[in-house]
Amino acid sequence: MTLDIARLRAETPGADRILHLNHAGSSLMSAATVAAIEAHLRREAEFGSMESGVAVAAHLDQVRADAAELLGAAADEIAFTGGNSDGWGRAFAALRLKPGDRVLVGRSEWGGNLACLQRAGLAIETVPADAEGRISLDALAGLLDDRVRLVALTWAPANGGLIQPAAAVGRLARAAGVPYFLDAAQAVGQLPVDVAALGCDVLTAPGRKALRGPRGTGLLFVRRDFQDRLEPAFVDTHSAPIGPGGAVPLSDARRFESAEGPAALRLGLGVALRQALDLGLDRIRAAVFANAEALRARLADVPGVRLQDLGVERSGLVAFTLAGQTGARVQAALAAQGINIGFNGRAYTPLDMDARGLGEVLRASVSYLTTEAELDRFVAALRQIDG
Numbered sequence: 001m002t003l004d005i006a007r008l009r010a011e012t013p014g015a016d017r018i019l020h021l022n023h024a025g026s027s028l029m030s031a032a033t034v035a036a037i038e039a040h041l042r043r044e045a046e047f048g049s050m051e052s053g054v055a056v057a058a059h060l061d062q063v064r065a066d067a068a069e070l071l072g073a074a075a076d077e078i079a080f081t082g083g084n085s086d087g088w089g090r091a092f093a094a095l096r097l098k099p100g101d102r103v104l105v106g107r108s109e110w111g112g113n114l115a116c117l118q119r120a121g122l123a124i125e126t127v128p129a130d131a132e133g134r135i136s137l138d139a140l141a142g143l144l145d146d147r148v149r150l151v152a153l154t155w156a157p158a159n160g161g162l163i164q165p166a167a168a169v170g171r172l173a174r175a176a177g178v179p180y181f182l183d184a185a186q187a188v189g190q191l192p193v194d195v196a197a198l199g200c201d202v203l204t205a206p207g208r209k210a211l212r213g214p215r216g217t218g219l220l221f222v223r224r225d226f227q228d229r230l231e232p233a234f235v236d237t238h239s240a241p242i243g244p245g246g247a248v249p250l251s252d253a254r255r256f257e258s259a260e261g262p263a264a265l266r267l268g269l270g271v272a273l274r275q276a277l278d279l280g281l282d283r284i285r286a287a288v289f290a291n292a293e294a295l296r297a298r299l300a301d302v303p304g305v306r307l308q309d310l311g312v313e314r315s316g317l318v319a320f321t322l323a324g325q326t327g328a329r330v331q332a333a334l335a336a337q338g339i340n341i342g343f344n345g346r347a348y349t350p351l352d353m354d355a356r357g358l359g360e361v362l363r364a365s366v367s368y369l370t371t372e373a374e375l376d377r378f379v380a381a382l383r384q385i386d387g
């Protein structure tokens with residue numbers, strides 16, 4: 001059974017207002033997600049936000065359970081965060097690495113994660129890529145030894161359709177007994193996720209991308225038997241309440257959360273999560289991949305366009321360059337016609353951009369909501385942009 005795209009679009013306020021090809025930046029929320037957020041904000045305004053928080057506590061427990069289901073995890077392995085970097089940074093800070101400690105990263109690693117590693121003074125080694133641009137498993141196996149303190153991989157990068165062999169990396173990291181952090185910002189909501197098969201100790205995701213949740217939300221998975229390896233950089237009354245014997249961190253992943261959080265946004269995230277689960281991640285992936293390949297086929301015929309996606313299996317993020325054009329100029333020309341796309345400079349993925357000598361790439365990223373007619377309109381508009 002395929003997805004009912006017409007119905008899903010009708011239930012998405014933005015679907016017919018804008019031609020949105022920036023789902024990798026932030027996707028479009030459904031009307032039901034927006035309604036859940038609005039209803040809770042109204043409840044807070046009318047009955048008090050603390051009291052409203054108590055009223056929806058059980059509901060938020062269910063959101064946590066649904067998030068766990070989405071990732072193949074248990075509810076006590078999930079923390080709510082404010083976004084991908086928020087979760088990744090909290091987990092990384094809690095790992096308490098020391099300056100000079102050795103860390104292995106893939107070439108597609110997210111720039112924010114690299115910034116954390118650099119600022120901690122770590123010895124960062126980039127694992128070479130194979131002929132397809134994926135992390136080389138042979139090279140990784142050769143580099144892993146008992147001096148390595150962390151393997152960090154971005155599953156699907158911000159600058160192209162590459163999908164890294166995340167589970168194979170997990171098998172190698174586990175065999176070597178090295179902690180494995182997986183940045184799944186561009187994967188969750190688009191690919192089926194099973195943290196057991198991935199073998200990761202930490203996985204992070206934002207709510208706003210393929211999951212179609214609101215901005216300012218995110219998920220942090222920390223494997224149960226890894227939680228005690230982490231010492232949160234800071235705690236508060238929620239994560240480590242003070243008892244008779246002093247502050248005791250909670251016994252589950254909530255120890256990585258803050259006391260204060262946006263209940264309305266989390267309820268909205270819950271609606272989006274539930275929808276993804278109900279649609280089925282296999283079906284979502286098939287629809288997204290089909291749209292992305294249809295877009296790549298169209299772009300291949302546009303004069304001056306060069307596709308910049310690496311990998312074998314490719315995500316919904318289609319990267320390309322247009323001869324003689326800057327990303328800002330193309331983005332603005334399309335925005336003037338009601339078309340959203342993104343573009344990245346070096347900072348998001350510096351290792352890969354440098355390795356390929358790229359200054360920037362344009363990003364047209366699809367969703368299962370995307371239609372063939374939208375792809376045609378986008379490509380026609382792109383053809384009209386002159387140098």
Ligand SMILES: Cc1ncc(COP(=O)(O)O)c(C=O)c1O
Nearest residue numbers: 083084085086110158185186206
């Ligand atoms: C691969 C990857 N990691 C991390 C991030 C940062 O996510 P956030 O803005 O939620 O911190 C992004 C955002 O585009 C991303 O693509």
